[in-house]
Each structure stands twice: as C-alpha cells, then as structure tokens.
Amino acid sequence: MRVERTRLDGLLVLVPEVHADERGFFSRTFDDRTAAEAGIDPRSFVQDSQSRSRQGVVRGLHGRGGTGEAKLVRCARGAVLDVVVDARPGSPTFGHWVSHRLDDVEMRHLFIPAGFLHGHQTLTAEADVCYRIDAEHAPEDDLAVHHLDPELAVVWPEPITVVSERDRAAGSWAHLVSRLGG
C-alpha cells in the first residue's frame, strides 16, 4: 500500500494494490504497518461504519467539534467524489478544499485527520462508503456546513438528488469560522 500526501497537510491518500484475476479482485483494505509508517495510530479506531447512497446524493459537509475525529474513508462499491475541507484555524490552507474520486476499481482510501470537514457525492447508481473512525459517535459534537456554501464553493459534479434534512439545514462556513475563531 502506497501513501500519497495532498496539498492539505495531514490529509493522506492510501493507494492499495488491486490484484485482479478472472474471479474478480483482491485488495487490502487496511494495513497496520503502512498506517503506522504514515503516522496513523492503527489502534485508534473505535467504530467501523458503512453508508449506501443513490446517484447524486450528497452527504456532508460534516466535522466534529472539540478534539475532532480522524477517519479512514473508502468506497467499497460504486464511486463517489469525496470532498475534504481544512477547518483547522491557523492552518495555511484553512478554508481550502480538495476532492478525490474514491471507487471500487482503484480502491483508494483517504485518511482525514481531526479538524477537517468531510462530504461526498455518489457518482454511480449506488455507492457504499466505509469509514473507520477514532471516536464514538456523539451527535452533540457534530459540526456541519452547508454543501452549497458560496464561500467554500465546492463543485459537485452531478445534479444533486437527495440531501438529508440535517444537511439542508446546515449553517454557513462563515458561521463555523466565527465559532472556531478562525
């Protein structure tokens, strides 16, 4: 498994080998040693989760207050455009976002450290996204910024079909910045 850095310091892309043959493929979804070498504590993860979304669905942009949460994200079925926003006050890339395609062909994963917002849009008829998270779910600590926030101006490639009620009601980036003191 290879690790690529991104222009957001700390955000990593993990690129596994995909061994394809006439049966299908085999690919590693987690590698303790690679994680440790990349500075990820392999023992830190406490919950694994999976979501399924139909084409055009947007989930996010979500983060967590306090000490935040780090996550490993991959797309086990179909494809998504995964968006990560730097929400670390004082970071030189505060307010910048990057997007990566995650799919069931290249099987790339993202390691998203604490202090980022995260969201994705489904690019295929359905997509399953799997997470490993280093903190227990705590809805009272949830942070959310609207996926169409004009300042962030995230580009979602597909027409947006469904968004949760919570995400439709999410506040602005400016509001989060004032809350974070950024």
Ligand SMILES: Cc1cn([C@H]2C[C@H](O)[C@@H](COP(=O)(O)OP(=O)(O)O[C@H]3O[C@@H](C)C(=O)[C@@H](O)[C@H]3O)O2)c(=O)[nH]c1=O
């Ligand atoms: C995230 C989460 C949700 N839930 C429950 C709450 C709710 O009833 C249902 C759906 O939750 P949500 O609408 O928050 O799910 P969703 O919008 O998919 O939330 C996810 O979005 C992406 C972008 C992320 O980065 C994830 O960390 C997570 O925030 O599942 C849990 O029990 N545990 C969890 O860890």
